[in-house]
Amino acid sequence: MTQVAEKPTVFAHALEKRPTGGPRWLDDLRGRGAARFAALGVPTHRDEEWRFTNVTALNSIDFVPAGQISGAAERLNGFAYTDAPVRLVVVNGRFDTTLSRVKGLPAGVQAGSLAVALKDHADVVQRYFGQIADFTTRSFTALNTAFVQDGAFVYLPDGAIVDTPIHIVFVSGADAATVMAHPRTLVVAGANAQAKVIESYIGIAGEAYFNNAVSEVFVGENAGIDHYKVQQESLDAYHIASLYAHTSRNSRFSSHSFTLGGRVVRNDADAILDGEGGDCTLNGLYLADRERLVDNHTTIDHAKPHCGSHEVYKGILGGTARAVFNGKIIVRQDAQKTDAKQTNRALLLTDGATINTKPQLEIFADDVKCTHGAAIGQLDDDAIFYLRARGLSYAEARDMLIHAFAGQVLDGVKVEPLRVALEAELFDQLAKDLAEVDSKK
Amino acid sequence: MSMLEIKNLQVKAEGKEILKGIDLRVNAGEVHAIMGPNGSGKSTLARALSGHPEYEVTSGEVLFEGKDLLDLDPDERAREGVFMAFQYPVEIAGVNNAYFLKAAVNAKRKHYGQPELDAMEFMQLVTEKAKLLDIDKSMLSRAVNEGFSGGEKKRNEIFQMALLEPKLAILDETDSGLDIDALKLVAAGVNAMRSPDRAFVVVTHYQRLLTYIVPDFVHVLSGGRIVKSGGKELALELEAKGYGWIDAA
Numbered sequence: 001m002t003q004v005a006e007k008p009t010v011f012a013h014a015l016e017k018r019p020t021g022g023p024r025w026l027d028d029l030r031g032r033g034a035a036r037f038a039a040l041g042v043p044t045h046r047d048e049e050w051r052f053t054n055v056t057a058l059n060s061i062d063f064v065p066a067g068q069i070s071g072a073a074e075r076l077n078g079f080a081y082t083d084a085p086v087r088l089v090v091v092n093g094r095f096d097t098t099l100s101r102v103k104g105l106p107a108g109v110q111a112g113s114l115a116v117a118l119k120d121h122a123d124v125v126q127r128y129f130g131q132i133a134d135f136t137t138r139s140f141t142a143l144n145t146a147f148v149q150d151g152a153f154v155y156l157p158d159g160a161i162v163d164t165p166i167h168i169v170f171v172s173g174a175d176a177a178t179v180m181a182h183p184r185t186l187v188v189a190g191a192n193a194q195a196k197v198i199e200s201y202i203g204i205a206g207e208a209y210f211n212n213a214v215s216e217v218f219v220g221e222n223a224g225i226d227h228y229k230v231q232q233e234s235l236d237a238y239h240i241a242s243l244y245a246h247t248s249r250n251s252r253f254s255s256h257s258f259t260l261g262g263r264v265v266r267n268d269a270d271a272i273l274d275g276e277g278g279d280c281t282l283n284g285l286y287l288a289d290r291e292r293l294v295d296n297h298t299t300i301d302h303a304k305p306h307c308g309s310h311e312v313y314k315g316i317l318g319g320t321a322r323a324v325f326n327g328k329i330i331v332r333q334d335a336q337k338t339d340a341k342q343t344n345r346a347l348l349l350t351d352g353a354t355i356n357t358k359p360q361l362e363i364f365a366d367d368v369k370c371t372h373g374a375a376i377g378q379l380d381d382d383a384i385f386y387l388r389a390r391g392l393s394y395a396e397a398r399d400m401l402i403h404a405f406a407g408q409v410l411d412g413v414k415v416e417p418l419r420v421a422l423e424a425e426l427f428d429q430l431a432k433d434l435a436e437v438d439s440k441k
Numbered sequence: 442m443s444m445l446e447i448k449n450l451q452v453k454a455e456g457k458e459i460l461k462g463i464d465l466r467v468n469a470g471e472v473h474a475i476m477g478p479n480g481s482g483k484s485t486l487a488r489a490l491s492g493h494p495e496y497e498v499t500s501g502e503v504l505f506e507g508k509d510l511l512d513l514d515p516d517e518r519a520r521e522g523v524f525m526a527f528q529y530p531v532e533i534a535g536v537n538n539a540y541f542l543k544a545a546v547n548a549k550r551k552h553y554g555q556p557e558l559d560a561m562e563f564m565q566l567v568t569e570k571a572k573l574l575d576i577d578k579s580m581l582s583r584a585v586n587e588g589f590s591g592g593e594k595k596r597n598e599i600f601q602m603a604l605l606e607p608k609l610a611i612l613d614e615t616d617s618g619l620d621i622d623a624l625k626l627v628a629a630g631v632n633a634m635r636s637p638d639r640a641f642v643v644v645t646h647y648q649r650l651l652t653y654i655v656p657d658f659v660h661v662l663s664g665g666r667i668v669k670s671g672g673k674e675l676a677l678e679l680e681a682k683g684y685g686w687i688d689a690a
Binding site for chain 1: 605
């Protein structure tokens with residue numbers, strides 16, 4: 001097999017027909033994104049950041065840009081917290097006004113379509129959009145940038161406290177052709193503002209599509225954003241998503257990422273702690289089963305002193321699934337008194353499941369506290385025996401330990417109905433995986 | 442019929458023969474102490490009876506209320522009424538102690554066809570038993586044994602025993618590592634549970650525990666066999682003379 005540098009093949013054609021219009025700066029940005037993607041192409045295993053995750057098949061799938069789909073309203077049914085009182089629904093990358101509901105938000109808070117915001121809040125969007133989403137070195141962010149058209153926009157003016165969680169639901173699907181969508185999210189929180197923002201990605205089993213999402217979150221001075229990402233894509237979907245967060249002085253950002261769906265999944269989460277006294281939590285829980293691939297790449301960049309970061313990623317692997325975890329922590333020379341903690345754990349339920357895990361610390365300051373730890377393995381036999389010695393069956397003991405394992409991330413969800421729904425969904429899916437494990441014994 | 446009948450029990454651990462033929466009968470209402478030097482097989486006996494997977498029974502028979510105990514899984518033994526207080530209770534991160542205890546109590550109730558306890562009924566039961574062992578309720582909201590002191594872990598074991606009300610309780614060196622106050626608490630918990638329907642097998646290295654839990658019988662294990670049996674005075678004799686004279690005798 002010859003190894004020629006992959007050129008964007010099917011994408012080249014699509015890029016020619018990329019969306020145009022809107023403000024001039026946006027058109028320029030799309031052009032720059034397209035040019036960068038043309039140069040970068042779809043990453044291959046020769047790219048260190050993609051060593052274990054092969055997405056080159058994307059080059060040969062004849063994706064068509066996603067359009068409308070039938071029964072969008074029904075497609076929301078059965079997914080976690082889609083009955084949220086405040087919800088923004090984005091269908092195949094396009095904001096859906098009829099399915100969205102944004103009543104009752106405090107004055108000055110904007111939540112709605114990104115395409116509309118490009119017109120109505122052009123100054124805010126221009127100031128922030130594309131400022132931290134790295135389209136120069138990240139292929140898929142470049143691709144998303146080339147196709148920017150719509151998505152969700154959330155803006156909190158200084159001092160705005162939003163109690164009701166804002167749930168952005170990205171519905172993807174295809175009636176016939178294999179489609180791709182490039183939804184975009186921009187969240188801007190002014191000084192002292194606070195909100196909970198949930199991004200859900202949902203799709204119906206059996207439908208094949210490629211979802212390439214990019215989100216940018218800016219947290220103003222002394223503001224706090226609790227971000228949740230819930231991924232329940234079709235089990236035949238490619239899901240590639242990049243989250244970029246930026247914190248300011250004394251601001252707080254937390255993100256909890258839950259991966260339950262998708263055939264090939266890549267989550268990039270990048271946080272820059274760019275103001276003194278900032279705090280960042282990046283937690284994740286993923287279920288990789290069947291023949292699925294789940295790759296989480298995180299980067300926490302401590303750019304300023306006195307910031308804390310906390311990271312816990314946990315995976316449950318079954319079937320012949322593969323998982324990748326790469327956690328990078330950068331501590332810049334200026335970032336003295338950094339306190340960074342990273343934990344990565346994976347539970348292997350079968351012999352066929354594999355994980356590649358790599359912590360990466362790049363520390364340029366000398367007065368810092370950085371710890372990381374990884375643990376991969378099976379359930380603790382001693383714990384199983386202890387529980388059984390108290391009368392719990394093997395299955396009960398095992399379930400209790402798996403629940404406890406997942407609980408450490410699930411318990412961080414501050415939106416109660418979301419946590420309950422996620423827990424139910426996770427354990428429902430796990431029950432099926434475990435039944436399969438048992439049937440092979 | 443004895444509650445527990447052990448006949449010629451031989452057990453291997455890590456490929457090594459540890460128990461070389463144990464015979465023991467325990468009747469309801471009795472307290473039997475198993476003593477012996479380190480490596481004599483005391484804990485192996487306790488763990489083999491509880492069904493620990495690392496202990497392989499190579500020969501012999503164990504009947505519990507006439508049933509073949511060795512044929513049962515560890516959880517079935519527990520539900521049938523055999524309880525082992527662990528020498529080294531396992532720390533289980535993320536599992537709430539109260540949640541675990543409720544599951545254990547209800548697993549047993551289900552086995553006996555009794556309705557499961559709801560949260561309120563369980564808390565009533567817990568409050569009553571906690572008093573007995575001077576258990577601080579905050580211990581219930583922590584993860585199972587996680588970060589517990591040695592004394593707290595052992596008290597948690599006895600607390601579990603009190604909740605599960607077994608027919609046969611096996612205490613595997615429950616006294617090891619306890620200060621005298623904790624030891625007295627543990628012993629008081631055990632003594633409160635002594636009844637004509639319940640039997641205890643108390644495995645210990647030291648006579649000290651038997652001052653507080655007075656046994657009906659004392660058996661001395663050495664080299665994987667019971668080399669001497671007697672009444673409670675045997676423990677005192679061992680304390681005075683050490684284990685050396687047993688082998689010499």
